[in-house]
Amino acid sequence: MSYRRLGDMVKFISNKNTDGNATVLFGINIDKFFMPSVANIIGVDLKKYKVVGKYQFACNRMHVGRDERLPISMSTFDYDFIVSPAYDVFEVITSDVLPEYLMLWFRRKEFDRQCWFYTDADVRGGLHLEALKSIEIKVPSIEEQRQIVAQYQSIANKIKVNEQICEKLEATAQALYKHWFVDFESVNVTTLQDYIITNPTLSLKKGDIANYTEMSDLSANKLSITKPIKREYNGGSRFQNDDTLLARITPCLENGKTGFVNFLSNDEIGFGSTEFIVIRPKSFVSPFWIYCLCKDADFRAFAISSMIGSSGRQRVHESYLLKYKYSIINEDMMNKFHKSSTVIFEEVKLLNNQNQKLTQLQSLLLSRLAVGEEEKRKITV
DNA sequence: TCATACTGAAGGAGGTATGA
DNA sequence: TCATACCTCCTTCAGTATGA
Numbered sequence: 354m355s356y357r358r359l360g361d362m363v364k365f366i367s368n369k370n371t372d373g374n375a376t377v378l379f380g381i382n383i384d385k386f387f388m389p390s391v392a393n394i395i396g397v398d399l400k401k402y403k404v405v406g407k408y409q410f411a412c413n414r415m416h417v418g419r420d421e422r423l424p425i426s427m428s429t430f431d432y433d434f435i436v437s438p439a440y441d442v443f444e445v446i447t448s449d450v451l452p453e454y455l456m457l458w459f460r461r462k463e464f465d466r467q468c469w470f471y472t473d474a475d476v477r478g479g480l481h482l483e484a485l486k487s488i489e490i491k492v493p494s495i496e497e498q499r500q501i502v503a504q505y506q507s508i509a510n511k512i513k514v515n516e517q518i519c520e521k522l523e524a525t526a527q528a529l530y531k532h533w534f535v536d537f538e539s540v541n542v543t544t545l546q547d548y549i550i551t552n553p554t555l556s557l558k559k560g561d562i563a564n565y566t567e568m569s570d571l572s573a574n575k576l577s578i579t580k581p582i583k584r585e586y587n588g589g590s591r592f593q594n595d596d597t598l599l600a601r602i603t604p605c606l607e608n609g610k611t612g613f614v615n616f617l618s619n620d621e622i623g624f625g626s627t628e629f630i631v632i633r634p635k636s637f638v639s640p641f642w643i644y645c646l647c648k649d650a651d652f653r654a655f656a657i658s659s660m661i662g663s664s665g666r667q668r669v670h671e672s673y674l675l676k677y678k679y680s681i682i683n684e685d686m687m688n689k690f691h692k693s694s695t696v697i698f699e700e701v702k703l704l705n706n707q708n709q710k711l712t713q714l715q716s717l718l719l720s721r722l723a724v725g726e727e728e729k730r731k732i733t734v
Numbered sequence: 735t736c737a738t739a740c741t742g743a744a745g746g747a748g749g750t751a752t753g754a
Numbered sequence: 755t756c757a758t759a760c761c762t763c764c765t766t767c768a769g770t771a772t773g774a
Contacts, residue, residue: 383748424748437749438755439749479756481757
């Protein structure tokens, strides 16, 4: 196994979209994935943009100093697409290097640190092309590359499957909610005030260390809250297990950011962004019902329609949410819903925990790419 | 005194424009 | 083509005002 210069293994290419055949435009995010471009391309001549084909790489060297990482990704799409002309596009030119293996190397934190180190003298934080080419990469035998890629892919596939199961489970819970509480006409109507408490009183002293959840930990399409961290309490919303966190500010509310708290111990109090509304059930109401309510399109539309504020910082008032009109709920029906959805929410929690461990395993695998065989065996043992 | 609401400012992220 | 300068939108933070 030996280290080889990146520049010796790849060829930089600049195929322009001169015929205009490629119409899909992608950018690259800092997680090293292609994403739909956010650029305003009205009036822009896309024939000047660069074409990226399958197994070709694109990277953005402009902000490595700023971001402390190199946005780089490999296309696995079956079609050609275009990227900004400011990007570099390259492909592997040697048969003893797998593009997929190279992409794994680019995902290593150590690779990003190395790129960042090379930007040291550049006032704008850009990474020079020659510096990128000079980076050395450990290249094992092609067979070992295949094994490493296969291991990584199997973990990635498992994570993907778990995410798909979670999506289906959440959709099932939402369907149950809709079937039992939305899809019927009722003449007996009340308001949410009978069913929920907003921002329940919980006490944390300034300086206490507690689990903290920030806005970015909330997802727009899944209930699980990611990576809460321990932090000194200095104000903010406070919550406990089974509470639902609803983002109340523009554009987080419109985007649907909502989370279900299930990561604390019994009676533990966590805290989070001041821009959360904490919602808790009253009496016989299921906490899962609250989460499903917060994801319901009609309820969200009601919340969004009541946002007020200036300078683009519009918020919904918790007191307004309590005025939302709702059919009078049958307690037996709520109990049945709770029983059915408990299984779903527990399974989602389990799969989410599993995915966190699998993600850690992926990181471990990447960090071990540069470790020799002997050391690898020692780690495995 | 503490909690909540509001707002300005800063930072993050994904770019484009332009001159050498 | 490359390097530098800068843009723009979105998101979050943190300080201050207000209310309980």
